[in-house]
Amino acid sequence: MILTTELGEARGGLPVAAAVGVAVSVEQEPGPASGVLLAELGSERGRGPTMLASARARELEERLRGAGFERVAARGRLCWLGLAATEEALAELPPVLQAVQVGGLAIVHLPARLWPLALDQRSLCPQAGLFRADLPADRALAALAVRELRERQLRARIAARPLGRVASRRAMAGLEVGGAAANRVSRLARGLVGRACAPAAQRGQALLMVLGAAFAILFAAALLAALGGALTATARAQRAVDLVALSGARSLRDDFARLFTAPLLPGGAPNPRHLDRREYLTRAAEAAREAATRNGVDPGRVRVSFPDAASFAPLRVRAELVASVDTEALRGRPKRRWAGEQASARDAIEIEATAEAVAAPPPASASSRSTARGGGYSGPLAYRQGKPMRPDVALAFDWLAAAALRAGVWLVINSAYRSDAEQARLYAEHPDPRWVAPPGQSLHRCGTELDLGPSSAYRWLVAHAPRFGFVRRYSWEPWHFGYERGPAPCSPVAGGPGGVHGSAEGGTAGAGLPSFVPAGFRAPVVRAAARWDVSAGLLAAQLMAESNFNPFAVSAAGAQGIAQFMPGTARAYGLGDPFDAPAAIDAQAHLMSDLLGQFGGSVSLALAAYNAGPAAVAACDCVPAYPETQAYVARILGLMGGAGELAAPALEVRLVD
Numbered sequence: 001m002i003l004t005t006e007l008g009e010a011r012g013g014l015p016v017a018a019a020v021g022v023a024v025s026v027e028q029e030p031g032p033a034s035g036v037l038l039a040e041l042g043s044e045r046g047r048g049p050t051m052l053a054s055a056r057a058r059e060l061e062e063r064l065r066g067a068g069f070e071r072v073a074a075r076g077r078l079c080w081l082g083l084a085a086t087e088e089a090l091a092e093l094p095p096v097l098q099a100v101q102v103g104g105l106a107i108v109h110l111p112a113r114l115w116p117l118a119l120d121q122r123s124l125c126p127q128a129g130l131f132r133a134d135l136p137a138d139r140a141l142a143a144l145a146v147r148e149l150r151e152r153q154l155r156a157r158i159a160a161r162p163l164g165r166v167a168s169r170r171a172m173a174g175l176e177v178g179g180a181a182a183n184r185v186s187r188l189a190r191g192l193v194g195r196a197c198a199p200a201a202q203r204g205q206a207l208l209m210v211l212g213a214a215f216a217i218l219f220a221a222a223l224l225a226a227l228g229g230a231l232t233a234t235a236r237a238q239r240a241v242d243l244v245a246l247s248g249a250r251s252l253r254d255d256f257a258r259l260f261t262a263p264l265l266p267g268g269a270p271n272p273r274h275l276d277r278r279e280y281l282t283r284a285a286e287a288a289r290e291a292a293t294r295n296g297v298d299p300g301r302v303r304v305s306f307p308d309a310a311s312f313a314p315l316r317v318r319a320e321l322v323a324s325v326d327t328e329a330l331r332g333r334p335k336r337r338w339a340g341e342q343a344s345a346r347d348a349i350e351i352e353a354t355a356e357a358v359a360a361p362p363p364a365s366a367s368s369r370s371t372a373r374g375g376g377y378s379g380p381l382a383y384r385q386g387k388p389m390r391p392d393v394a395l396a397f398d399w400l401a402a403a404a405l406r407a408g409v410w411l412v413i414n415s416a417y418r419s420d421a422e423q424a425r426l427y428a429e430h431p432d433p434r435w436v437a438p439p440g441q442s443l444h445r446c447g448t449e450l451d452l453g454p455s456s457a458y459r460w461l462v463a464h465a466p467r468f469g470f471v472r473r474y475s476w477e478p479w480h481f482g483y484e485r486g487p488a489p490c491s492p493v494a495g496g497p498g499g500v501h502g503s504a505e506g507g508t509a510g511a512g513l514p515s516f517v518p519a520g521f522r523a524p525v526v527r528a529a530a531r532w533d534v535s536a537g538l539l540a541a542q543l544m545a546e547s548n549f550n551p552f553a554v555s556a557a558g559a560q561g562i563a564q565f566m567p568g569t570a571r572a573y574g575l576g577d578p579f580d581a582p583a584a585i586d587a588q589a590h591l592m593s594d595l596l597g598q599f600g601g602s603v604s605l606a607l608a609a610y611n612a613g614p615a616a617v618a619a620c621d622c623v624p625a626y627p628e629t630q631a632y633v634a635r636i637l638g639l640m641g642g643a644g645e646l647a648a649p650a651l652e653v654r655l656v657d
Contacts, residue, residue, distance in 0.1 A: 012162030013132030019171035042085030076174020128155035248288035248317035249357035375420035376445025387416035390447035446489035528589035541639035551581035563588035
């Protein structure tokens with residue numbers, strides 16, 4: 001049996017699963033009698049039988065109808081079965097599979113939220129997992145999913161692209177997709193079940209995919225060994241140098257906030273957390289060379305450089321490698337030489353490889369809205385990993401996440417505060433009260449609830465989360481943890497004076513501002529943030545980056561004042577005197593409010609638009625590849641992270657060359 005699902009925002013997973021089922025049916029049992037069971041959990045529409053249904057598919061349909069199932073249809077080589085997206089429907093599958101006596105293949109497509117339950121249901125006995133994920137956008141999430149399957153000794157494959165419209169229709173009709181998609185589908189099918197005629201010992205597991213920095217760096221030591229003799233010498237060297245560059249970029253990301261930490265402690269002693277730029281780059285170079293050593297590469301042959309070393313906060317790493325590879329090792333023999341060892345001209349080749357990696361702002365970051373409204377908790381919001389929550393919950397999560405990281409567990413927040421309106425939209429999409437509470441009843445409206453992942457962290461969370469005030473709310477939702485310390489969820493005191501405002505943020509909205517904000521500007525920042533509903537921490541970090549709070553600053557390009565308005569923009573926002581600091585801060589908040597609205601609440605995109613103009617951002621729906629703009633966005637995110645406004649990682653690591 002194969003389990004299939006969609007990760008992140010990817011779509012088109014069901015047609016891919018159907019196409020794989022058809023491909024397996026064709027290869028394993030040619031002829032019109034072959035058939036595959038395709039069970040769809042969470043189907044929103046019924047599907048009728050087709051005229052081209054095979055005899056085996058019709059037989060499966062009859063058996064299922066005899067077992068009491070109504071949403072069944074024989075479609076080509078497939079027998080489709082529609083089930084609800086519930087835990088109860090998942091529990092029905094084992095007897096269904098036994099009743100229909102599937103001799104070939106059963107494919108179960110289910111929502112991602114049911115994926116952990118399906119894996120833990122021993123009676124299902126899956127042999128492989130197929131994920132539909134958009135790469136590279138969802139590579140970190142996909143990497144975690146692949147890792148979990150590998151730990152369970154299951155095959156794993158990623159469908160990085162959807163099928164086309166015609167191919168999708170053919171697949172859902174139980175027919176071969178044909179065209180350019182056929183080869184991709186065939187490779188997926190072979191990777192999931194192996195060739196029908198191949199001996200079991202030769203089928204093996206699918207080659208582990210390198211999906212991104214988070215995955216690649218964690219498994220850098222074992223990656224080249226896993227590749228074995230399957231890759232050419234050049235590909236091996238390229239993989240190695242990719243990891244070298246990614247490791248250096250990851251060091252830059254992890255140390256980024258330390259550039260913005262005060263160099264001195266309040267008593268005047270040196271702050272051990274602070275890094276100057278030289279130390280920052282040295283640590284990244286050491287991390288890159290360590291990755292080279294772990295991968296059997298002589299670090300003396302690796303050149304590590306930083307293309308943007310002159311900027312305030314460098315974020316790029318370039319690695320270059322010249323290596324000598326023993327060609328005998330490429331045939332699978334144990335002997336292997338990398339650069340630094342002697343090899344004869346007969347069995348060695350010289351290769352070169354380069355890679356460049358960057359720690360850059362993600363396309364979308366935390367929402368800008370600083371106040372919760374619309375039912376439930378009403379008060380200031382803090383953000384962690386782009387998710388809003390009560391400020392005291394955010395501080396507690398910081399402690400929880402730090403403890404988890406020390407234990408080797410990286411926590412991911414999948415969901416936090418949701419207003420009643422957001423809950424209503426979610427409930428309309430999934431109207432099952434066991435999994436989604438109706439509007440007005442969800443504890444997520446209280447700002448105290450966090451849906452955490454990955455699934456490999458659930459056991460650690462159950463054992464350790466209570467020490468930090470978090471409890472698992474429901475036995476059937478291993479990801480849902482609620483914060484129980486401080487004001488009770490959605491109680492009147494939680495959103496009123498002296499509640500969360502005082503306990504977590506120092507009594508007023510202004511008390512939560514970073515310490516680098518001069519006293520004379522704290523009140524104007526707080527007023528502007530409240531008036532235009534923009535994070536005060538965002539405005540403060542932006543002013544620090546723009547002018548270092550100098551109300552009389554003038555740039556070489558003609559930008560003026562504390563918020564560095566160009567004259568035309570100042571006029572458009574009614575700012576008569578850019579050197580009037582309170583008025584300029586108010587206009588800055590107005591402009592940021594407009595940009596955040598234009599770009600869907602993305603802090604990264606709004607900041608990029610403030611620096612490079614909205615047109616450049618709208619053209620690619622990303623932070624444009626201008627070094628000045630990327631450094632500007634990264635610096636402000638770093639300042640916000642240092643002030644607790646955002647939680648690391650505010651930057652994502654990826655290869656760019």
